[in-house]
Amino acid sequence: MPLWQWLLDGVAVLVALVVLYGLALVVRRRAVSRHGATFELSVRLREDRPGRGWVLGLGRYQGDTLEWFRIFSVSPRPKRLWRRSELEYVGRRVPTGPECATLYADHLVVQCRTPDGPVELALAPSSLMGLQAWIEAAPPGTAEHI
Numbered sequence: 122m123p124l125w126q127w128l129l130d131g132v133a134v135l136v137a138l139v140v141l142y143g144l145a146l147v148v149r150r151r152a153v154s155r156h157g158a159t160f161e162l163s164v165r166l167r168e169d170r171p172g173r174g175w176v177l178g179l180g181r182y183q184g185d186t187l188e189w190f191r192i193f194s195v196s197p198r199p200k201r202l203w204r205r206s207e208l209e210y211v212g213r214r215v216p217t218g219p220e221c222a223t224l225y226a227d228h229l230v231v232q233c234r235t236p237d238g239p240v241e242l243a244l245a246p247s248s249l250m251g252l253q254a255w256i257e258a259a260p261p262g263t264a265e266h267i
Contacts, residue, residue: 161180163242225245
């Protein structure tokens with residue numbers, strides 16, 4: 122078989138893999154959304170350089186937990202979980218420097234405290250209102266309300 126046919130076959134396989142990956146992302150997004158409404162939620166995973174370390178993702182409230190899924194992963198499981206009783210809202214700010222290019226245009230950076238240390242999230246103002254309401258809506262009798 123001539124070299125050009127090998128190259129053409131290689132390109133066809135590569136295109137097929139990209140299409141399959143895209144379909145897997147769509148199916149995963151629908152499966153994640155089926156078990157509760159999702160919203161755009163970015164998380165800062167690394168803090169070694171100012172303004173860097175952000176990863177785009179999806180957030181979903183599942184009972185008393187906030188689940189975070191990476192946007193370009195095909196895994197059906199959340200990458201991070203935060204329990205309502207352990208997540209404390211500290212404040213918010215607008216993205217600065219390189220964050221403006223990394224995050225979605227209208228998102229705000231939210232600082233939270235957890236038992237594992239500080240967490241920075243980026244989400245839309247409407248989603249921030251939902252997050253604050255979710256944190257404050259803990260059932261009566263939990264540690265925050267005693």
